[in-house]
Amino acid sequence: MTQLLQLSISGLALGASYALIALGFSVVYRASRLFNFAHGELLSLGAFLMTALVDVLPWWLALFAAAALTGGLAALLERTVLRRMVGRPVFTTIILTLFLGLLLRAGIVIAFGTDTRGMPTPWDAMAEVQVGNATVLLSSLVSLGATTAVLVLMHALVQRTPLGVAMRAASESQEVSLALGIPVGRVLAFTWFLAGATAAVAGIFLGMFPRSVDSNLGYVALRAFPAIIVGGLESVVGAVVAAFMLGLLEVLSQAYVNPHLGAFGHNFHAVFPYAAMILFLVLRPRGLWGEHEVRRV
Amino acid sequence: MTASSPPLLQVRNLQVVYHSVVRALRGISLEVPQQGVVALLGPNGAGKSTALRAISGLLELHDGTITKGSVAMSGQNLLRLPADVRVREGVVQILEGRRILGELSVEENLLAGGFGMGAKARAELVESAFTRFPVLRERRRQKAGYLSGGEQQLLAICRGLMRRPKVLLLDEPFLGLSPKAVGEVSELIQRISAEGVSVLLVEQNASVALRLAHYGYVLETGKVVLDGPADRLRDDPDVQEFYLGFGREGQRGYHELKRYRRKRRWLS
Ligand SMILES: Nc1ncnc2c1ncn2[C@@H]1O[C@H](COP(=O)(O)OP(=O)(O)OP(=O)(O)O)[C@@H](O)[C@H]1O
Ligand SMILES: [Mg+2]
Numbered sequence: 001m002t003q004l005l006q007l008s009i010s011g012l013a014l015g016a017s018y019a020l021i022a023l024g025f026s027v028v029y030r031a032s033r034l035f036n037f038a039h040g041e042l043l044s045l046g047a048f049l050m051t052a053l054v055d056v057l058p059w060w061l062a063l064f065a066a067a068a069l070t071g072g073l074a075a076l077l078e079r080t081v082l083r084r085m086v087g088r089p090v091f092t093t094i095i096l097t098l099f100l101g102l103l104l105r106a107g108i109v110i111a112f113g114t115d116t117r118g119m120p121t122p123w124d125a126m127a128e129v130q131v132g133n134a135t136v137l138l139s140s141l142v143s144l145g146a147t148t149a150v151l152v153l154m155h156a157l158v159q160r161t162p163l164g165v166a167m168r169a170a171s172e173s174q175e176v177s178l179a180l181g182i183p184v185g186r187v188l189a190f191t192w193f194l195a196g197a198t199a200a201v202a203g204i205f206l207g208m209f210p211r212s213v214d215s216n217l218g219y220v221a222l223r224a225f226p227a228i229i230v231g232g233l234e235s236v237v238g239a240v241v242a243a244f245m246l247g248l249l250e251v252l253s254q255a256y257v258n259p260h261l262g263a264f265g266h267n268f269h270a271v272f273p274y275a276a277m278i279l280f281l282v283l284r285p286r287g288l289w290g291e292h293e294v295r296r297v
Numbered sequence: 298m299t300a301s302s303p304p305l306l307q308v309r310n311l312q313v314v315y316h317s318v319v320r321a322l323r324g325i326s327l328e329v330p331q332q333g334v335v336a337l338l339g340p341n342g343a344g345k346s347t348a349l350r351a352i353s354g355l356l357e358l359h360d361g362t363i364t365k366g367s368v369a370m371s372g373q374n375l376l377r378l379p380a381d382v383r384v385r386e387g388v389v390q391i392l393e394g395r396r397i398l399g400e401l402s403v404e405e406n407l408l409a410g411g412f413g414m415g416a417k418a419r420a421e422l423v424e425s426a427f428t429r430f431p432v433l434r435e436r437r438r439q440k441a442g443y444l445s446g447g448e449q450q451l452l453a454i455c456r457g458l459m460r461r462p463k464v465l466l467l468d469e470p471f472l473g474l475s476p477k478a479v480g481e482v483s484e485l486i487q488r489i490s491a492e493g494v495s496v497l498l499v500e501q502n503a504s505v506a507l508r509l510a511h512y513g514y515v516l517e518t519g520k521v522v523l524d525g526p527a528d529r530l531r532d533d534p535d536v537q538e539f540y541l542g543f544g545r546e547g548q549r550g551y552h553e554l555k556r557y558r559r560k561r562r563w564l565s
Contacts, residue, residue, distance in 0.1 A: 173398065175355060179380065179392055182413075
């Protein structure tokens, strides 16, 4: 029981980071109608920037600065390259974003090297706290709290503010939005900014002990992919719910399923979500909440 | 509205090309006065929507370019301004086919039309839309996609009024509406016009349009072939034959146009 609670908390913390990744990915998809496969490298960039910025700024300021810089880069990519790709075949935009991801990755390696870094925290990185009978890492709790707070803020922004209405309007129809006087270009750039900034936040918390920051961190975004598919690309809420389930599933299967599979079970938890995703798609091809059919690529 | 007062909107010798090859407008000129309703009539593909897009700035989105001519409002050149800025200057186009944002609520559709305005002014304008049409207030929180066709058209026009336009460009607002809804929409157009907003009304339904308008232009394959006061156009034998459905030829022609149009819509 104690172990289950302990694992559930770290599973939810992982899920919250996946949720931020899924959120950014699906917000961008809805706004620009493209799959941004550079999203993972934005996450990685955010984490690396953070490891550097904490040397010169207080921790919280460094967090905001890393998020803002990453968001700014995402917005810049949108304005300079990806905006021209709207309406192009899906295949073209996939190749292009994959390529941009590779470039980013190369840039990160050049700027920060290939060494593995620890993510600095203002609290003792290995500190533990008691939750009921369970002992959990303080980092897991902070990570769960902070990423959930960001999710709630994003939700409030999109659902409750004029800017959020404009973002949703632009996602639904750029022509109608322009005809209503909405500066669609700026709204799109802002959407990408949010996606980049939230990716950075996810990267920063994902890089904390027991994990670390290295140039492969970007691949974590691929692990959030099943959540995006299962949640339904069109449904941000669906993607977020699926992401939490995914985090739980991954941590729990690592603890409870891997040991029973012998050598085969070594990394089973990393594959398991994909298996679950395929099973799910067979049963519910339109995703958790999807009213629209999942687009087949 | 005297002949001597300068027009609000002035289009001169406008030429438009899509994808650098398809010639859609071949030099049209028209004027919309400070007040009143001007009708722009013509069959499918005549270039009516293209003319509105050129005025509102939405051509770019369709890969259309203006190769010649000018569009000015109160003497100010509009062509240099991007679409969203023109809207805020008071040139508002209500797109063909209502184009309600179906995933947004009724109220959010109105709010989207007031993006960037002060909160107070925006709330007042939403309130005035609700006062005009209580049904919109009743259903303010529902997804706008669930409104009937007529209600959607009323919402689309109210949404455009959020900018307090000087000139409203209406693209076939009666398309696909029931006779009752046609009545409601024409009444709204009359009221808007009486409140001092100029209207440029694009229609294939010439009989309704010429009842609302005081002046009309007839467009065919990118050229103005006829223009004059609405009552003169109503009496014109060509207009009667081809647009008002009098005379057997005309009736069939118009009917066929509608069928073609429906077919095209199914395909698109
Ligand atoms: N996006 C586009 N790309 C290429 N050609 C276009 C485009 N839009 C319109 N055209 C062409 O320009 C011409 C004028 O079209 P437009 O839509 O302005 O006509 P319309 O009078 O509004 O017709 P309708 O009554 O069918 O709406 C037509 O020949 C049409 O095929
Ligand atoms: Mg048209």
